[in-house]
Amino acid sequence: MPTALQSRSYSPNPTEIPHLVFDSIRKQYSDGAIALEGVTATINRGEFCVILGQSGSGKSTLLRAINGLTDLSSGELIFDNKTLNPSSLRSIRRRVAMVHQHFNLVERASVATNVLIGAVAEVSFWRAMLGWYPAHLRKRACQVIARVGLDEVHSKRRASALSGGQQQRVGIARALLLNPEIILADEPVASLDPAISREILSLIRTAAQEQNATVLCSLHQIDLAREYADRIIGLRKGRIVFDGPAANFDAEAEAALYSKNHPPISTNETANPEHV
Ligand SMILES: Nc1ncnc2c1ncn2[C@@H]1O[C@H](COP(=O)(O)OP(=O)(O)OP(=O)(O)O)[C@@H](O)[C@H]1O
16 A cells, blocks of 8 residues: 555656756755755746745755755756756856845845846846946846836835835846746745735746746745645655645645654655656
């Protein structure tokens, strides 16, 4: 009889070319904390993938590994058929963008300047410091500011003058600036009310669909995950305990992720054996 974990294994469409592959990823921090263990998954282009799990289950570490903010202890991360390593990372950095929980805006700077900071992978540090951005980037900044639903009048306002929801729109505009192929969103709605949270997740989803970008988004809200995700990856203590379509994330899967009494996961068990 298959175990609960095995019955939940998820095989994405094998005819599609994988966009992102996690191959037996392990991350142990220098203080000994193991954040990720044996994480294996294949993400197809254009998927909206939500990462769920308790606090400390490894969600942020997984996202940060993709843009090189966290190095791996072992395993491989393959993006568009290329293994990520320090030299390939530089060339792919402009293709990956991040949306942050606390927006990460320069509060005293204008909305437009904050959005242009998203060009950091393309513009030299000094040009960015002096605000010397080429015309095509300024034009693109105006386009993405409009795309996220901010009126032109907001462009010159200080970021600190905006509401939380508006600030996250600026964070999304900054992420969209260079047309990223992958959007990493680390708890993007954690500090927003439910109605604004839905607006923000809808915006990320439709903007990503428009440019066929893949989204990996960590969330704590199970209802929002069910509503917005194509696919849910559930982490518990750094291991994948659920990987499948959002529609399959049922009460049993929820218990596997969050219940205190759920049996511990054997370290010899492969969480998603059929998932290459
Ligand atoms: N810089 C670090 N140094 C040492 N340990 C860390 C570091 N960052 C994270 N950890 C540990 O790694 C584990 C996973 O942390 P991570 O932040 O990835 O989890 P998370 O699921 O994103 O949590 P949260 O939902 O609270 O943001 C935790 O045990 C955490 O304490």
